[in-house]
Amino acid sequence: MTTIAEDTAPLARRRRRWEGLPYLLILPTVVYLGVFFVWPMIQGFGLALRDESGGWSLSAFETMVDDAAFGDAMSFTFLLILVIVPIQLVLALGMALLLNARLRLGGLFLYIFLLPLAISDLAAGIAWSAIFTERGYLNTILEGVGVLEQPFIFLDPTSRTQLVIAVAAAEIWRSTTFMMVILFAGLQAIPKDYTEAAEVFGAGFFQRVRHVIFPMLKPSIQVALLLRLIFAFEVFAVVIALTGSGATVLAAEAYKWQATNENEHVAAAYSMVILGLSLAAAAVVLVALRTPRERRLR
Amino acid sequence: MSEIRFEAVRKSFGKFHAVDGVDLDVKDREFVVLLGPSGCGKTTLLRCLAGLERVDGGRVYIGDRDATDLPPRRRRIAMVFQSYAVFPHMKVYDNIAFGLRMQKERKPVVDERVRSSAGLLHIEELLDRYSSQLSGGQRQRVAVARAIATKADVLLMDEPLSNLDALLRLEMRAELKALLQSLDATTIYVTHDQIEALSMGDRIAVMNQGRIVQLGNPLEVYDNPADTFVGGFIGNPPMNFLEAEVSVNGGSSVAKLSGGSFELTGGTAALAGHNLLLGIRAEAIGVETAPADGLVRATVIVLEPLGSHNLLTVRCGEDILKVSIQPDLFPLAESDVWLRLEPARIRWMDRDTGVAIHTGTEEFATQTAVITS
Amino acid sequence: MALRQIRIGRVLAYVAALVLSAFILAPIYLITISAFSGFDAVYDYPKNLVPSDLTMESMNIFLDSEGVTDSLLRSVYVAAITIIVCLAIGTPAGYALARFTFRGANPFQLALVSTRAFPLIIIAIPLAVTYLRVGIDDTVLGVALAHVAFTLPLTVLVTASVFAGISYELEEAAMTLGCNRLSAFRRVALPLALPGVAASSIFVFVTSWNEVFAAALLTLRERTLPAQMLAALDTSPLPYRLAGGFFLLAPALVVIFFIRKYLLTTWGKVAR
Numbered sequence: 001m002t003t004i005a006e007d008t009a010p011l012a013r014r015r016r017r018w019e020g021l022p023y024l025l026i027l028p029t030v031v032y033l034g035v036f037f038v039w040p041m042i043q044g045f046g047l048a049l050r051d052e053s054g055g056w057s058l059s060a061f062e063t064m065v066d067d068a069a070f071g072d073a074m075s076f077t078f079l080l081i082l083v084i085v086p087i088q089l090v091l092a093l094g095m096a097l098l099l100n101a102r103l104r105l106g107g108l109f110l111y112i113f114l115l116p117l118a119i120s121d122l123a124a125g126i127a128w129s130a131i132f133t134e135r136g137y138l139n140t141i142l143e144g145v146g147v148l149e150q151p152f153i154f155l156d157p158t159s160r161t162q163l164v165i166a167v168a169a170a171e172i173w174r175s176t177t178f179m180m181v182i183l184f185a186g187l188q189a190i191p192k193d194y195t196e197a198a199e200v201f202g203a204g205f206f207q208r209v210r211h212v213i214f215p216m217l218k219p220s221i222q223v224a225l226l227l228r229l230i231f232a233f234e235v236f237a238v239v240i241a242l243t244g245s246g247a248t249v250l251a252a253e254a255y256k257w258q259a260t261n262e263n264e265h266v267a268a269a270y271s272m273v274i275l276g277l278s279l280a281a282a283a284v285v286l287v288a289l290r291t292p293r294e295r296r297l298r
Numbered sequence: 299m300s301e302i303r304f305e306a307v308r309k310s311f312g313k314f315h316a317v318d319g320v321d322l323d324v325k326d327r328e329f330v331v332l333l334g335p336s337g338c339g340k341t342t343l344l345r346c347l348a349g350l351e352r353v354d355g356g357r358v359y360i361g362d363r364d365a366t367d368l369p370p371r372r373r374r375i376a377m378v379f380q381s382y383a384v385f386p387h388m389k390v391y392d393n394i395a396f397g398l399r400m401q402k403e404r405k406p407v408v409d410e411r412v413r414s415s416a417g418l419l420h421i422e423e424l425l426d427r428y429s430s431q432l433s434g435g436q437r438q439r440v441a442v443a444r445a446i447a448t449k450a451d452v453l454l455m456d457e458p459l460s461n462l463d464a465l466l467r468l469e470m471r472a473e474l475k476a477l478l479q480s481l482d483a484t485t486i487y488v489t490h491d492q493i494e495a496l497s498m499g500d501r502i503a504v505m506n507q508g509r510i511v512q513l514g515n516p517l518e519v520y521d522n523p524a525d526t527f528v529g530g531f532i533g534n535p536p537m538n539f540l541e542a543e544v545s546v547n548g549g550s551s552v553a554k555l556s557g558g559s560f561e562l563t564g565g566t567a568a569l570a571g572h573n574l575l576l577g578i579r580a581e582a583i584g585v586e587t588a589p590a591d592g593l594v595r596a597t598v599i600v601l602e603p604l605g606s607h608n609l610l611t612v613r614c615g616e617d618i619l620k621v622s623i624q625p626d627l628f629p630l631a632e633s634d635v636w637l638r639l640e641p642a643r644i645r646w647m648d649r650d651t652g653v654a655i656h657t658g659t660e661e662f663a664t665q666t667a668v669i670t671s
Numbered sequence: 672m673a674l675r676q677i678r679i680g681r682v683l684a685y686v687a688a689l690v691l692s693a694f695i696l697a698p699i700y701l702i703t704i705s706a707f708s709g710f711d712a713v714y715d716y717p718k719n720l721v722p723s724d725l726t727m728e729s730m731n732i733f734l735d736s737e738g739v740t741d742s743l744l745r746s747v748y749v750a751a752i753t754i755i756v757c758l759a760i761g762t763p764a765g766y767a768l769a770r771f772t773f774r775g776a777n778p779f780q781l782a783l784v785s786t787r788a789f790p791l792i793i794i795a796i797p798l799a800v801t802y803l804r805v806g807i808d809d810t811v812l813g814v815a816l817a818h819v820a821f822t823l824p825l826t827v828l829v830t831a832s833v834f835a836g837i838s839y840e841l842e843e844a845a846m847t848l849g850c851n852r853l854s855a856f857r858r859v860a861l862p863l864a865l866p867g868v869a870a871s872s873i874f875v876f877v878t879s880w881n882e883v884f885a886a887a888l889l890t891l892r893e894r895t896l897p898a899q900m901l902a903a904l905d906t907s908p909l910p911y912r913l914a915g916g917f918f919l920l921a922p923a924l925v926v927i928f929f930i931r932k933y934l935l936t937t938w939g940k941v942a943r
Contacts, residue, residue: 025767026779028760029827036794036820037786043797091691098688103681111928112692115699118923120881122897126916127698130705130909137701140720173698205680227787234790237883237901244905251792251884258888264800271793282788350843370846383844387862400849448848 047268060265064257064273069248076164076239077249081232083168088228089221091172092179097209099180100187116177121170125241128170129155132242157246167247170238175231179224186220187213222289229281233274250274300361300374300451300484301326302347308355309342316342318508319356329478329485331499333492335531339508340488341380341456347486348454349373360452371400376445376483377454380461382437384429390416390440391425397448415447418477435466442474446481453483459494471497492532496520504528521663523645526652529577535609535620538583541649542576544569553639557615558594563641565659573649576639580609581622584638587629593636596621598629612637699920706730706917710910733914742899743918745811749886749895750879752815754872757826760819762868765830766856770839780831783824791821795885802889809891817889818879826871833867834860870930877923 051057064070095113103109116124131137132154139151156162190213198212236251248256250270258267302324309317317339324330332340345351347358349370357366365373376397385393394415398408416422419439429437438458445453458474459467475498478485489495495502496516504512504519504527512524523529529537543554544566551566552559553576586593596614608628610621612635621637629635642661647654707725710732734740768776798817802808807816837860845855883897890898900915907915 022767022771022773023775025763026775029764029823030779032760033782033786033820033823036798036816037789040794040797040801041789043801044793047797047800094687095691098684098691101684103684103688109688109692112695114927115695115924118877118881118920118927119699120883120897120919120923122883122900123702123881123916123919124698126900126912126919127702130702130913130916131698135714137720173694230788230790234792234884236792237897240901241904251790254792254796255884255888258796258799264796267796271790271796274790275793278788278790348847350846369851370843371849371851375847377844377847379840379844381838381840383838383840385841385844385859387859396845397848400854444848454847 044268044271047265048272051265060263060269063263064253064266064269067253069253073248073250073253076160076247077233077235079160079164080167080171080235080249081229083164084171084232085225085228087168088172088176088179089225091176092183092224093217095176095180096183096187097213099184113177113180116174117181119174120237121174121235122237122241124170124174125238128166128173128238129242132166132169155243155246157243160247163243163247166242167235167239170242171235174238175228179228182224182227183217183220186217189220190216218289218291222285225289226282226285229285230278233277233281250277299326301359302452302484302486303359304343304347304356305359306356307343307346307353307358309339309346309351309353315508317346317353320505320508320510322503322510322513324484324486327482327484329487329498329500331495331502332486332488332505333490333495333499333502333531334505335490337507338505340490340505343505344454344456344486344488347452348375348377373452374450375452375454376448376450378441378445378456378458380457382441382458382461384432384437384440384444386429388428389425390421390427390429390432393429393440394425394444394447396444401448411447411449412443415443418446419443435462435470438462438470442477446477446483449482451483453478453481453485455485455487457489458487460489460491467494474498493534496532504531506531517663522654522660523577524654526575526577526647529645529647533579535580537577537579537645538617538619539575539577539647540614540617540619542574544572544574546570553641553644555594555615556617557596557613560592560594560639562644563659566641566646566657569646569655569657572655574655575647575649575652577645577647577654578639578643580620581607582640582643583619583621584640585610585621585623585627585629586636586638589636593638596635596637598631598633598635600631601628603628610635699924702913702916702920705913706910714909729910729914730917733911733918736911738894738899739896739915742894742896745893746880746895746897748811749815749818750876752812753818753822753879754875756815756819757823757875758868758872761823761826762830764827765832766834766860768827768831769834780828783827786824791817791882791885794820795888798885799888808889809893811893811895813889814886814895815879817885818882821882821885822875822878826875829871829874830864830868833864833871836867837863873926873930877926880923881919 048060049056049058051059099106099110099113129136134151134153134155136154138154139148142148143151154162155166194212194216195208198208203211234251235249236255239247239249239252250273254267254270254274257263257270302322304320304322307317307320308315320339320343322330332343334340342351346353347360349365349368349372353366357364359365360373360375384390385396388396391412394412395408398411403411412425413422416425419442421436421439421443424432424436424440429440432440438461442458445455459470462470471494478498487495487498496519499516501513501515502519503510504524506527512519512528514522519528520532523532523537526537526539529539540555544551544562545554546552546567551562551570553562553566555576589595594614596612596619598610598612599618600611602609602611603625605625607622607625610623610629612619612621614637619637621635623629642659645654645660646657704725706729707727709726709728767773768780795817798813799808802810802813807813841859841863842850842852842855845859846852850858881897883901886895886898887901894902896915896918900912900919903915904912
């Protein structure tokens with residue numbers, strides 16, 4: 001990976017004279033992140049691997065796994081990911097392609113598409129609960145149009161499927177945009193020459209997407225997927241807002257053990273699980289979507 | 299007094315030796331051009347003079363001071379960058395005034411100098427505009443005006459004309475030369491364009507691979523190249539180089555090329571026995587349409603009519619030469635011509651080292667200044 | 672023939688764009704009208720899709736509720752502190768990354784990029800424990816410090832990208848005209864970097880304003896708006912939640928409007 005400085009400076013000017021100056025400039029950042037990021041993380045490991053008495057033990061993990069909620073949280077989290085990620089990828093790609101197509105009112109569409117970036121998962125949860133709730137907007141519309149005769153209970157706490165769909169809808173609504181931004185940047189980096197050449201040689205739109213754009217977009221897709229998966233394991237407030245206590249996810253359990261049960265060891269254990277899953281997902285994505293050097297754009 | 303002296307200057311970037319031991323003396327008010335291909339070290343040398351790069355070895359003197367360890371702002375220089383570096387967030391007026399304001403000059407002085415510099419560059423009407431509202435040529439003028447406004451002792455220019463289109467470049471070259479002649483500064487000018495170098499400099503330092511290969515006035519560099527690199531780099535078309543041998547037959551020497559041989563004038567006996575390159579410029583070769591003594595046969599490959607003259611590409615034995623002929627002669631492709639290589643215009647080079655060998659029989663064009671009083 | 676295909680394609684594209692826009696705007700619209708309908712109207716069924724009368728009733732009740740205006744203020748404070756600290760620490764680091772090639776640069780940049788892989792959750796829990804010991808638990812400062820840790824890496828990378836886009840020759844030209852390194856930075860690089868840096872601080876604002884997990888964990892009484900909302904989810908009446916939701920959305924929406932151009936260019940560049 002080249003640094004930002006190496007990327008932008010011409011050859012003869014790449015090396016500035018060595019001074020302590022750059023190190024001085026990054027020192028505050030390094031120190032701050034060391035204190036407020038690295039150290040807490042190490043502490044987290046420590047917390048998860050200790051028990052109340054302060055000695056080393058796996059009791060936190062045992063408690064976590066024995067808890068029925070653990071299995072529920074894991075399965076719900078994974079279900080969410082399975083539903084959300086593929087849909088979001090397609091949707092984000094579509095949105096990026098649309099923005100790239102330079103439609104009229106493109107600026108307006110841009111603003112609208114970017115809006116969800118500003119929306120927190122809590123707000124999304126609240127908004128969609130107003131939609132899904134029994135006396136909510138979705139039922140109003142469906143009854144008004146005649147599809148339903150009486151309000152349908154979308155947020156049935158006993159139906160896991162319904163809850164997954166509800167949370168998925170809110171999450172897709174909220175966070176597709178940030179994937180779109182990454183894909184859009186990648187799209188812009190593809191020189192028009194390639195798609196134009198494909199067009200000259202007879203490729204229609206979908207063919208161009210499949211044979212030219214998609215392969216060249218792989219690095220961006222990799223980044224977008226990576227980040228999406230990592231954030232997916234952290235999903236929190238939207239679940240609580242939509243389902244109350246009807247469903248739980250890993251992050252919610254972590255919160256519960258820390259804030260309500262006041263057991264920071266189990267909470268830390270949960271956060272370790274989240275970390276492990278995130279890193280595993282990252283590894284999978286990096287390997288699966290690896291582009292060999294010869295085939296890269298640059 | 300602003301002479302400049304480089305003493306054994308070295309500058310490397312990692313393993314790459316950009317400047318590899320340069321000695322150069324520039325006289326007060328002289329206009330010296332650093333000429334060479336990309337990567338030869340000319341820009342690096344200029345930046346070492348400016349203080350934007352720290353030298354790894356040697357010393358740099360500006361005026362009577364050792365400037366080697368001084369930061370740019372204390373060297374009393376002004377610089378025009380290749381990309382112009384006109385500050386986009388300031389108006390043209392403030393750009394030109396920048397250096398003066400850094401020197402804490404009083405407002406009326408600043409104003410007068412800005413306007414006079416702008417006047418010299420004919421950009422008075424642009425003073426209120428921003429860089430984004432200017433064309434490339436106009437931005438270039440702003441960069442020059444900003445440099446001359448400070449009335450620095452030393453003016454440094456890094457390929458100031460490279461980013462202009464061909465026609466604009468031609469105009470600006472003449473205008474810039476006239477302008478710089480009227481100033482008091484010593485000028486160091488970097489370019490890769492040998493025509494620019496020939497037209498503008500008092501002396502040219504031809505650089506290659508971090509070293510100065512030849513230092514001389516334009517005519518010297520053109521007509522008496524120090525090696526095959528200089529001969530091939532300067533001049534359009536480049537100097538022809540043919541593999542040759544000289545043999546001595548009785549009292550005369552004969553030059554043997556792959557396409558023929560001809561007699562040389564005396565004094566060339568010392569060349570015998572060496573591997574040689576015969577260097578000769580396209581315009582120094584005479585062309586006849588019938589064979590005669592002392593001429594070498596060649597076959598025409600291509601004729602390019604260039605308006606003021608025709609440029610022939612011919613094959614002579616195993617060599618390919620460029621020959622200039624008068625614009626009304628049109629030998630056909632595949633036809634034969636006979637070449638007269640004027641011995642006095644031949645520049646002999648050692649085939650293995652590429653370095654020029656002087657026999658004493660060469661005739662050099664010399665620059666004589668006609669001073670009218 | 673090909674023209675017709677293009678036209679159909681364009682029409683489909685517009686339709687798709689409109690459908691997506693409607694999808695995105697609908698919930699925002701709905702929560703807005705919910706927040707501005709009367710206290711009882713919120714419980715109505717079927718709901719009014721086009722609001723008949725808008726009132727500030729729910730809003731007022733929300734704002735008058737205990738602790739709400741305070742939490743709003745605290746969110747503002749936290750965001751402000753986060754931005755200031757991020758800029759103060761992150762800008763020099765970004766400048767260093769952009770202008771200098773030094774031996775630590777690559778690992779430093781790699782480390783910053785990889786912080787994204789680590790969820791805030793994993794540092795929030797230990798921080799909660801540490802804060803208790805140090806005594807800054809339940810404070811605005813504590814939350815802000817956690818938020819800085821979360822947003823600092825991105826700030827550095829974006830700032831670096833911004834400075835990299837400013838030709839170093841401009842600063843060099845300033846140095847030949849009498850500036851030293853610092854004044855060249857101040858007079859040339861900084862003014863040109865301001866728009867990009869401002870955009871990144873707005874993004875920091877949005878992130879901090881919306882952050883809920885750490886804010887909820889690290890505070891008890893001194894809650895920010897999201898933390899307050901989360902805690903009150905089960906116990907609060909519906910109008911309260913809707914009004915709160917609106918307050919969570921509104922500032923961020925306004926802000927996105929101002930920086931939409933920068934979002935696409937700098938965000939995308941930073942994502943490798």
